[in-house]
Amino acid sequence: MDLSTLAGGLDTIWVVLTAAMILLMEGGFALLEAGFVRQKNAVSIIMKVFVDITFGAMVFYFFGFAFMYGKDVSGLIGTTGFMMGGDLTHIKLSISHDTYWLFQCAFVIAVISIVSGAVAERINFRAYILYTIAMTGLIYPIAGHWVWSVGGWIGGLGMIDFAGSAVIHALGGFSALAAALFIGPRIGKFSENGTSNIVPPSNLPLASVGAFILWFGWFGFNSGSTLSATNSSIGHIAVTTMLSAAAGGASCILFTMFRYRKADPPMVINGSLAGLVGITAGCAFVSDGVAILIGVICGIVMVVATEYLESKKIDDPVGAFAVHGVSGSIGTLALGLFAKPELTEGVGRGYSGLFYGGGWQLLGIQALGLVIVSVWGFVLTWGALKLINRFIPVRVSRDEELVGLDVGIHGVPAYSQDHEFIDIDALRRESK
Amino acid sequence: MDLSTLAGGLDTIWVVLTAAMILLMEGGFALLEAGFVRQKNAVSIIMKVFVDITFGAMVFYFFGFAFMYGKDVSGLIGTTGFMMGGDLTHIKLSISHDTYWLFQCAFVIAVISIVSGAVAERINFRAYILYTIAMTGLIYPIAGHWVWSVGGWIGGLGMIDFAGSAVIHALGGFSALAAALFIGPRIGKFSENGTSNIVPPSNLPLASVGAFILWFGWFGFNSGSTLSATNSSIGHIAVTTMLSAAAGGASCILFTMFRYRKADPPMVINGSLAGLVGITAGCAFVSDGVAILIGVICGIVMVVATEYLESKKIDDPVGAFAVHGVSGSIGTLALGLFAKPELTEGVGRGYSGLFYGGGWQLLGIQALGLVIVSVWGFVLTWGALKLINRFIPVRVSRDEELVGLDVGIHGVPAYSQDHEFIDIDALRRESK
C-alpha cells in the first residue's frame, strides 16, 4: 500500500458516495413533485422521474457525456468519450474516467428532473421521453461543455460556477419556463375572468420529506464537486451550503408570516431549496456571511417570483422556475460581487468579485455566461418541444388531463382504497 | 500529497458525510412525527422541523456555538466563536473549525427536534420559534459546554457521554416533558371521567420509515462523534449501535406481544429508537453484550414509561420523553456500571464502571451529571415558555386546535383530495 494508492482510493469513495447521494435526490424530486401535484397525477410525475434517471443515464452514457466532456473542438463541443471510448486524456483526475462519468451522470439527471416539475399534470409521456433524450443528450451537455469542460469557450472567458447555479439550475429553470409556456397552463388553473385558482398540494408531508432528502443530497452535490477528498475547501463548502439553505428557509418563514400572516408551507419548502440553489455556484468561493445573505435573498425573491409567474398566468406547478431559474441566476451573479480571492485560487482562478476589489470584470463575465446558458436552455427547449409536437402531441388530451394522467395514461391510480376492489362482505359470505 | 494532507482530507469527508447523515434525521423526525399525529396537524409538525433546522442553524452560527464551544470562562460558558470568529485555538482537531461547527450544528438541531414532538398539535407557531431560539442558543449550548467543551465543569469532574445520551437525549427529553406539562394535554385526550382516549397515528407507514431514516442517521451520529476517521473505535461504535437498536426493537416486539397480546406498531417503532438513544452515551465504551442489554432494557422501560405518563395524564403525542428522556437516562447511568477500561482509554479517560472494578465513582459522576443536565433542561424550558407566554400565548386557541393547526395556522391541509378542488364534470362540460 503506498500513498498514491491510498489517495486514489480515498478520492474514489468520495466521488462514489457523493454521486450516490446526488442520485438519491431523484427520490427527493419524486416526493416533492408527487406531493405538490394533485393525487390524480402523482404517479405520472414519478414516472417522469423514472424516465429522468433511466433514459438520462443511458443517453448520457451513449453520447451526452461525449458532447460534454469529450475532447474539445473549437470550444463548442466534445467529440470523444461515446460509451466511455476514445481519447479522454485531457481529463486529468485522480479518479477513473468512469467514476467521473457516474458523478456527471447524477448531475444531468438532476437537470432534467428540474424540468419535469414544470410540465407536471399535462405533458404526454412519450413526448417527455423524447424531450429527456434531447435535454440529457444535447441541450445540457453542450452548454455544460462551454462552461465546465477543458477548452469550453465560456469557461475560457473566466466564468466560475462551482457546482452549477448557472449550468444546472439556471439552465434547468429557464428550460422549465420555456416548457411551461409552450405547454400552457393546466385546465382550470386560471379562470376566464382572470383569477388564479389554487391547486392545493395533495400531500405536503411527502413534499416536505422530499425537500429534506434533496437537502441531504446537496451536500454530495456541492462538496462532491471537488472530485477530490483532499481538496481543502470541502468543509467550507458544506458549511456555506448549510448556512444558505437555513437562511433561505428561515427568511421565507419570516417573510411569508409578514406577507400572508402565516408561515406558508409550500413556500417554506421551496425557500430552503432556493437557498440551496443560490449557493451552488459560490459554495467554495464566498464567505459564510455571504452564504447567509445569498440564502436570505433567494428565499424572499423566490416568493415574489412565484407570485409574479402566477400573475402572468404562467403555470409552473411546483415552482421550478422560481426555485431553480431565479435562485440559480442570483447565485451566479452573486459571485461577480462576492467571490473572495483567497477562496477562488485553484478552480476559481483567483478572481475577485466587485466588493473584493476585482472590479466589474467577473460580474460581467458571470452575467454573460448566465444569459447565454439561460437563453440556450430556453430556446432549445422550445425548439425541441416544437419539433416533438410535430410527431407526438406534447400535451395530453383534454379528457386524459381531466381524468388525471395516472389513470388516463398509466392505467393505475396513485392511491387505492381497499373497498374499491374487494367487497369484504361478499368475500365473507363466499368464504363460508 | 503528503500523509497529513491525506489524513486531514479523510477526517474532513468523514465528518461532512456523517453530519449530512445526522441532518437527514430531520427528514426522519418529520416523517415520524407527521405519522404519529393526526392528519389535521401533520403539516404543522413538519413546519416545526423546518424551524428547527433553519432557525436552529442560524442561531447556533450567530451565538449558540460560541456559548458551547468558545473559550471557557470558569467552566460555565464559552465566550468566543460568535459567527466562527475569535480565538478558538483550544479546539484541537484535524478538521477545520467550521467543519466542526457543521457537525455540532446537526446535533443542536436534533435536540430541538426532540422537543417539537412533545408539543405537537397545540403549540403556537410563533412561540415555538422563540423557544427554538432559546433552546439552540442558550439552554443546550450551556449544558453542552459543561459536559463536552474544553474546561467545562461537569466534564472536568469526569462525566463521560460519548455521543449524548445525557447532553442530547436526556436534556431534550426532560425539556420535552416540561413543555408537555406546561402546555397541557390536547383537547379530548383525557376525558373528564378520567379515561385516556387513544389518538391513533394518522400514517404509520410514514412514521415507520421515519424510524428507519433515524436509524441510518444514528450511524453518523454515533460513529461520526469520533470526529476522526482513524479513530480505532469506529467499527465497534457502529456495531454496538446496531445491536442496541435491534435489541430494543426485538424486546419491544416480544414485550408488547406478552403484555397486549399483539406486537404494537407504534411501540415497536419507539422501542428501536429507545435502543438507539440508550447506546448513544456508551457506544464506544461498552461491550457488545452490554449494548444488547441496554437495548433490551430501554425497549421495555420505554413501554412502561409511556403507560406511566398516560396514567399521569401527561400528553406527549409522540413519546418524546419515554424515548429520549428515559432511555437517555438509562444509557448515561449504564456507563457507571459497564464502562470498560480498555475502551475508555482516550476520550473516556480510562474510567471503569462498577462491574469492571471501577467502584462507585463513575456511577456517581454520571448520576450527578445526568441530574444536572436534566433539571437544567426542565427548568429552563419551563422558564422560557413562561416568559414567552407573557408576550405570545404558547398554546393555540381552542378553535385553532379543534380545526387543526394545518388549516388553522398554516392555511393548508396536509392531504388534499382532488375532488375538493376540481369539479371534473363541470370542467368536462366547460371544455366542450
Added chain:
Amino acid sequence: MDLSTLAGGLDTIWVVLTAAMILLMEGGFALLEAGFVRQKNAVSIIMKVFVDITFGAMVFYFFGFAFMYGKDVSGLIGTTGFMMGGDLTHIKLSISHDTYWLFQCAFVIAVISIVSGAVAERINFRAYILYTIAMTGLIYPIAGHWVWSVGGWIGGLGMIDFAGSAVIHALGGFSALAAALFIGPRIGKFSENGTSNIVPPSNLPLASVGAFILWFGWFGFNSGSTLSATNSSIGHIAVTTMLSAAAGGASCILFTMFRYRKADPPMVINGSLAGLVGITAGCAFVSDGVAILIGVICGIVMVVATEYLESKKIDDPVGAFAVHGVSGSIGTLALGLFAKPELTEGVGRGYSGLFYGGGWQLLGIQALGLVIVSVWGFVLTWGALKLINRFIPVRVSRDEELVGLDVGIHGVPAYSQDHEFIDIDALRRESK
C-alpha cells in the same frame, strides 16, 4: 499517524458507511412493500421488516454469523464466531471482525426482507418471527458459507458471485417462491372461474420512493462488497450498477409501452430493481456494455416472469420471485458467459466467461452453484414453514385476512382519518 493506520481507518469508514446504506434499504423495503399491498395490510408488512432487522441482527450475532463465516468444517459449515467469539483468524481483512459482522448483518437482513414481500397480507406474525430465525440463523448462513466463506465447497469449485445475485437474491427469491406456494394465494386474488383479480397497489408514490432508496443503498451493497476502499474496482462497480439499473428501468418502460400500450408503474419500479439484482453478481466482473445488456434482459424477463406466475395462480404480492429469483439467476449465469478475465483477477480468480475464451467451465460452475443455493432455499423454506405450521398456523385466520392484518393482528390501521376518532362539533360544544 502512519500509512497503515490511515489505510485501516479508510477501509473502516468505507465499510461502516456502506453498511449503513444497506441497512437504510430496510426503509426502502418497508416503503416498497407497504405501497404495493393493500392499505389494510400496510402496517403488518412493515412490522415484518422490523422483525427482519431486529430479530435478524440478534440471530446473526448469536449464531448466524458463526455458521456462515466461522472456521470451516468440511466445506459445509462454520463453527466459530458465536457472539463474535472464538478463532476467526481465517478472516484476513484490514477491518476489524465486528465491522465485518456489521456489513454481513446488513446482507442477511436484506435476504429475509425479500421473503417478507411474498408472504404479505396473509402470514401469521408469530410464525414469521420463527421463520426469520430459521432464515437468518441457518438457511442463508449455511448456503452463504458454501459460496463465500474461506473453505466453502461451492466457492472452492470456483463459483463467483461478487455481491450476491445467487447467494442473496436467487436464494431469497426461491425461498420467497416456496413461501408463496406454501401459504397459498390471498383470498379473492384468483376467482373460482380461473381469472386473476388485480389488487392495485395502495400507495404507488411510497412504493416508488422505496425503489429510489433501494437504488441508493445498492451502491453501498455492491461497491461496499470490496470491503476495502482502495480496491481499484470500486468506481467500475458503481458504474455497472448504475447502468444496469437504468437499463432495467428503461427497457421495462419501453417493453410495457409496447406490450400494454402504457408504461406500467409497478412494473417499471420492479424493472429498475431487476436490473440492480441482475448486476449484483457481476458488477465487478463485466464490462459496461454487458451491464447494460444484463439490465435490459432482467427488466424484460421480470415482466414475463410476473405474468407467468400470475397465470400459474401463484400469488406473490410484490413480485419478489420475479425480481429477485429470476434476475438473480440471470445475473449469476451471465457471469458464465461474460466474466472478463482482466476484471476477475483477484477475488474472481481470473476466470473467463464463455464469450471471453473461458469455455464452458465457468458457466457450468455458475449453473451448479445457482441450482444448489436455489433448491436449498426453496426446500429449507418449505421445510421450515411445514415445521412451524405444526405449532403455529402459518396462515392467519380467514377473518383476520378479510379484516386486514393491521387491525386484525396489530390492532391499529395504517392510516387514520381524524373524523373517525374525534367529533369536532361535539368537542366544540363541550369547549364552550
